[in-house]
Amino acid sequence: MKVALYQNNPIFGEIKLNVDTVVAAVMDKEFDILVLPELFAAGYQFRERQEAFMLADPIGTGYTFETLAQLAAQKNSLVIYGFPEKRDREIFNSAIGVFPDGHFRLYQKTHLFDAEKGIFSKGRTGFSIFSFGETRVGIMICFDWRFPEAARKLALLGAQIICHPSNLVLPHCPDAMVTRALENCLFTITANRVGSENRIEKRLQFIGHSRIIAPTGKILAELDDNNEGFIMVEIDPKLADDKAVTSGNDLFKDRRPEFY
Secondary structure (H helix, E strand, C coil): CEEEEEECCCCCCCHHHHHHHHHHHHCCCCCCEEECCCCCCCCCCCCCHHHHHHHCECCCCHHHHHHHHHHHHHHCCEEEEEEEEEECCEEEEEEEEECCCCCEEEEECCCCCHHHHHCCCCCCCCCCEEEECCEEEEECCHHHHHCHHHHHHHHHHCCCEEEEECCCCCCCHHHHHHHHHHHHCCEEEEECCEEEECCCCCCEEEECCCEEECCCCCEEEECCCCCCEEEEEECCHHHHHCCEEECCEECCCCCCHHHC
């Protein structure tokens, strides 16, 4: 299986331009799963909730969804991306996995970061996995990385790959995702963005370093902290099913949750 990510530098509010730029960049690439960053088309730093609401889409609608659904169909791939989701009078920081036939799976961010709490409602989907072909996939978003329970929940449900759309500003996450992959013995794909935003008198610098990591904790591919770019790695998702640590230890069978 060919898994990939694209690290972008969106222009705030320019949804069509940002979507078209990413699609043009990956159209000649090969991938079975493509992961894009959190809020990759809208931008991140909203001045107020209403501004985010104006840039949001109901689930399964809008230019971003329609364009990436076409990409998924053309590439016969799963495309996962982050977007602001509006539902009735609420707005969520969400990610969606779009299948080649146009159906999709939704995840709403569980752990909101800093100023996001004044914009978004807390996600209500919880953590779940789904199958793409024979591969089991889970999604978490950005700051979810700081809570090891998030990745562990997906691992216990049977995820072989965790797809992780992100807008990272803290320096610790890229290395922490090595630990998340190792402690759960699965693949992780963290798609971050680069660039900066300074729209609410608080400049944010996004750190890049998007990574694809193996169940051993090995970094299979990585981008830098400053440039847009695409990386792809060919993996065997079934390697994530082997939870043996030694000949006498199994990562999950040896757990003793009654003491946790």
